[in-house]
Amino acid sequence: MTTMTERKLTTQKAIAEAIAQEMERDETVFVLGEDIGVYGGIFGATEGLLDRFGPERIMDTPISETGFIGAAVGAAVNGMRPIAELMFVDFFGVCMDQIYNNMAKIHYFSGGNIKVPMVLMTAVGGGYSDAGQHSQTLWGTFAHLPGMKVVVPSNAYDAKGLMISAIRDDNPVLYMFHKGVLGLGWMTNNPRATGVVPEEAYTVPIGEASVAREGSDVTVVTVGLSMHRALDAAERLDADGISAEVIDLRSLVPLDREAILESVRKTHRLLVVDEDYRSYGMTGEVITTAVEGAFDYLDAPPARIAIPDVPIPYSRVLEQYVMPDSDKIVAGVKTLLAG
Amino acid sequence: MTTMTERKLTTQKAIAEAIAQEMERDETVFVLGEDIGVYGGIFGATEGLLDRFGPERIMDTPISETGFIGAAVGAAVNGMRPIAELMFVDFFGVCMDQIYNNMAKIHYFSGGNIKVPMVLMTAVGGGYSDAGQHSQTLWGTFAHLPGMKVVVPSNAYDAKGLMISAIRDDNPVLYMFHKGVLGLGWMTNNPRATGVVPEEAYTVPIGEASVAREGSDVTVVTVGLSMHRALDAAERLDADGISAEVIDLRSLVPLDREAILESVRKTHRLLVVDEDYRSYGMTGEVITTAVEGAFDYLDAPPARIAIPDVPIPYSRVLEQYVMPDSDKIVAGVKTLLAG
């Protein structure tokens, strides 16, 4: 359905383009959040949009997350399709009621009569020494609570397609972009943050994982920046004659359980990599999914690499110690294969 | 360390007694929350305490959860040992920042220099048609986030002992009491909500699961009111010649992984029952723990019963459909044994 051109964009520009195209197409789409106007969004998700669409549709807000996210809910049930930006996901604690109890539940409470077509986009992730209140991913927290879809693009192509899908979806969609996959000029250079992105609008379906790299010896399941780490690891493992299949979940809700199972049934081994906290989160869910659906295929207990249940520390050495990286993934795969 | 007397108390009275005894012992302990004074707490956790300790130590608050829980944090780091009550855990969305980003992280950020000795107690659970904003357990949400202990008593004895441990702990402890285990006069009568409780103060260690019933064919792991359902189910299974071991986790953080593994190594089969949402929660964590530590002992894939990722519906028939109960546990065990 998409014409692939060779145009390359960073993930950040792909997001901004997706929003712009949808705003052109649909008058009811608008964006609100802190520093999304003249600043263009702290992570550039709304870069250039104020100039193009003006302050009525690109609305800077006070630091009132409960107020403006709740207002987005109210606008969504009254004919608009708002995109609200929560600057860092770490700030969810000041506005979670509007997100999980209101945005995510109105449709259900109303027996399906009321729709809440909105996108809540937010920056996630660490690795650049921003400490424990600005470095979390927290997707497990949201994915645990019913009523909102949760998507996490890891590359420019998916970022654009998932954003367009999210905007067109009649449900609330939490769109979590990892700072490390955006290709921002002021972050550590990451070649995987730039990719081919068609100029025209296209969608990437919400709820479908993708096989980012095929392999036969082990399945590595992850999401976000850890995808890049996993792909790096897979290349290194390849040199050692180990063939790793890398699955990008892309959506945590709905979770593409079939994609996980299909791969595990092929490779018989599973490593889950997560930049969220280890316990009670994504790693447990993916492993349990594999156990429920492919128990007899497993040649070894599935393993996981995640933040070891500590707040994200500031100091580089400490933070690197707790973050998943390709060294840890390589080691994890080798241990798994030895087991 | 405790003299067992035959005095029986409901879980609710056991909690109130624990608080009273600690307030007698330690002048720095005080309670604040909504309707905890003359009302005695909506679920009776502070019954009688206003009369005994006066309004300076039993403080009714405005409906300002961010304000008063944050104030508890401030008081805790300044020499007090506050107990804050969040009336229903469902309300966490209006105050989560103070809980997970502040209360739970100050100790870590300070490199261990600052302590936050406080208890956040809150009512959880459904089954009585209070609908989707008053019936959740949400323990998975808190247990996922580092820096706070999470305890969930299922009976009167543990309720008192865990409360005393929580108050004396130098860390923030989230104390979650299920409404259905309290023995409240206005809730459906539950004989398991009354038990023998020593009059003197005693502690139940935080982080230790208990084997509530020994068995050999299958391990049922759960917490809170589902413990009562599991014990009911175990009795019924017994009649069918199936011996179920029932494990009460009691603490989700720290999680007593060894207790889970020990039992699974014995029974070779695991069913996890949870009144929280299914995905990305406790069931996945417990199953993953078993897989990580006892893979070779498992004769069948571990199974789980939990809220099927829908908001809790109001209507009785709908709610009962999604709630774990002893029928579902009996059926779950039988399926597991057949598998």
Place this chain on the structure above:
Amino acid sequence: MEIPREHLVDMYTTMVKIRYFEERIRAIYFDDKLPAFDIAAGEVPGEMHLAAGQEPVAVGVKPHLRPGDAITATHRPHHVAIAQGLDLKKMAAEIFGKQTGLGQGKGGHMHLFSTEPNFGCSGIIAEGMPVAVGAALAFKKLGKDNVAISFFGEGAANQGAFHESLNLAALWNLPVVFVCEDNAFAISVPKEASTAIADNSDRASAYGMPGVLVADNDPVAVYEVVREAVARARAGDGPSLIEVKTDRLWGHFEGDADAYRSDEFKATMNERDPVTTFGDRLIDEGVLTAEDRDAITEKMHAEVDEAIEFARQSPEPAPEDALLHVFA
């Protein structure tokens, strides 16, 4: 009072309807629950927050509304919902948890939603306030001349969402009317134990919007103040804050022993029951005859009885429908 007679009669009629609805729900609520009260039992289980006594706030607002105007109400929503004209049968059926209910039994009495009339409510204190701001924002963006009314209790006025909502509405000059139902208590906590100043209407100045106190639980007084606020909002002149001193005649929820309010307090309150006093007044002032009153009462009772009968006779939802409607 220069209020059209039909508005006076409508307001009274709606008050009678609300009161009788609440009375019937109350009776049914207790029916299968006593003597050993079990909150989970009976035709209508769960928490039940009834609004007897607070009718004036609801009915004083309604005459100024137009189709499409949005209302967000609270955990105590029936009076506002009924005044707003929600389908009484579907509303009752929702309270009974039936398939025919507004939410097919999924929401219950704190979660009544309707698109036309445009209504929502919530079990979380102050949760509806930002939603009303958002509705007003949508109206402005869509070029509609609708307004949004946010109802909330005096207890809610100490929740952070109050502050953020009023600031946003004023900042963006939105057509919102914030209506504080001050029944002097948040469950057991009296206003003086929750609120640093006497009148929330005085907090309007913190947002540069008009703040008006309605000192009596009087539909006419509410009517007049709201008329101005709604006109202001509709004209594009921005939000207002109104605080109405009202009475919660019964417990916070049914089953509440209400021991935190003195007998004198309750007696005084009951003496000024707004349904009785407003009815008397309309008769005194010649707006209604005693026969009119009886006819209204009879008609409203019949309507409510019919709605409740509808709810009772309606089928339960299919259990597995619990899995529907998580996503559209």
Place this chain on the structure above:
Amino acid sequence: MEIPREHLVDMYTTMVKIRYFEERIRAIYFDDKLPAFDIAAGEVPGEMHLAAGQEPVAVGVKPHLRPGDAITATHRPHHVAIAQGLDLKKMAAEIFGKQTGLGQGKGGHMHLFSTEPNFGCSGIIAEGMPVAVGAALAFKKLGKDNVAISFFGEGAANQGAFHESLNLAALWNLPVVFVCEDNAFAISVPKEASTAIADNSDRASAYGMPGVLVADNDPVAVYEVVREAVARARAGDGPSLIEVKTDRLWGHFEGDADAYRSDEFKATMNERDPVTTFGDRLIDEGVLTAEDRDAITEKMHAEVDEAIEFARQSPEPAPEDALLHVFA
């Protein structure tokens, strides 16, 4: 001005110290990051919010404080921390992420904690406000005559926690002084785009507490207003709200292009640089000689240089220490 000379000199001295500290951090911050700026690189990585220009607010408060008085500051905490007298070496070491830091490298520049002086800060807007209320509550309960000072930005005044904190402090008559640092911007959002009224000090009336505006970025004006507020708090007469118009001379964080503020705005602001103007004034008024000023500058530079050298020379934490201190 009837202010003890030593206070004037102390205030100036501390301002010089703060400014030089911020200048040095700024230079070091950019050192390994340019020309291809990489936020993760260098001796001091991550976000860096510096307070150059806001020194008057910090130093005008400090003279009124006693041991044990609690301070909660923001994401932009250095000026307040230094004025409060935090161990400069440990503070610098924390900013460098070293084992010798206040938090052994776990917190970084937004998470500086100390028991004596009693100080905390946070990366979440308005998070410290309820904490200050709680500190004051503890003081009251423990019979101490300490006070708590809550610093926050004008942007934070639109966060729900502001409202809840002020209401609680007033309701419970607690010894808190709320100090709003109004630098007119929350990152790129100007106050008029965030705040429905001109002065947050006017919001004090919503809580029945005194509200005072300090219209100039002047340590003496701050000193005088805070003196009264602290005395009031210490005497048991309750909280106050103070808003100080101040200047953030640099970007919101280092690396911010600061394109949202006009050149004129920045030029005007730089002309009234409070360190320069206050120093000049003290010389004009004969409080200091030019030699005094030089001596102060030299001394403060040496102190800051020493602290930074300490931080630089300190060891990194052991990587696996990341696992420590989750629980006591």
